[in-house]
Amino acid sequence: MTGATSSADVDPRASAGRGIAIEATALTRRFGERIALDRLTLRIAASESFALLGANGAGKTTFIRLVTGALLPSAGKLTVAGLSPALQPAEVHARLGFVMETSRLYPELRVQGFLRFMGGARGLAGAALAHAVEVALARFELAAVATRLVGNLSKGYQQRVSLAQAFLTDPPLVIVDEPTGGLDPIQRREVQTLLLGLRGRSTLLLCTHDLDEARTLATRVAVLSAGRLVAEGSPSQVLGGGDELAVFRAQAERAT
DSSP, rough: OOOOOGGSOOOOOGGGGGGOHHHHHHEEEEEEEEEEEEEEEEEEOOOOOEEESTTTSSSHHHHHHHTTTTOOOOOEEEEEETTTTOOOOOHHHTEEEEEGGGGGTTTTHHHHHHHHHHHHHTOOOOOHHHHHHHHHHHTTTOOOTTSSBBBGGOHHHHHHHHHHTTTTTSSSSSEETTTTOOOOOOHHHHHHHHHHBBTTBBBBEEEEEOOOHHHHHEEEEEEEETTTEEEEEEEEHOSSSOTHHHHHHHHHHHHO
């Protein structure tokens, strides 16, 4: 399904949570002569689970870096809860959690110590910090490994630790880049179950090229190709049909 999605298409549960909206209008990012994101117009509703799909180099990571304020737009407009990541990065950062790659964790820290460190970096202290860490350990089933070194955990447990730090302050927006990349089937199911349990609580922006994962976790998806938005709608609308890759092939041709 191409074109904009009306408010009637948005998951009705979106209004029940405490998430925040992301809005992009003609958003463009260039790197020299290369256009990484090309006039993207997109709205992610508050509290919905939204998956951004596309092959490597489609523009997914660029969009995430713009949302977090790590990159500045070359043109166009982007707001997170009505705030500009480019002009108000601190205010935006206070409202989001980011699930980093497991390789970016601190392997020399113990799980509980790592969560305390990340909570402190987000302004938590004293009883509030202790409570947030306790809740995160329970929510992501990490109590049994709380005193183990992060670097000695399986990749599945490291991904749980990454999820736990992102939700420490219960942020209204959580960005998850390749949620289950490199995990075995059992670990994938465990992480997906955790994310499903959090759906509707905050706005979830999932960046993936795994179509099954998008169908499982997202209430709405968008496909990027060569930096352009080429399809948008529910998972069944965009990924339905016999050839699930057809949308990538056909829409990529239209985008050129």
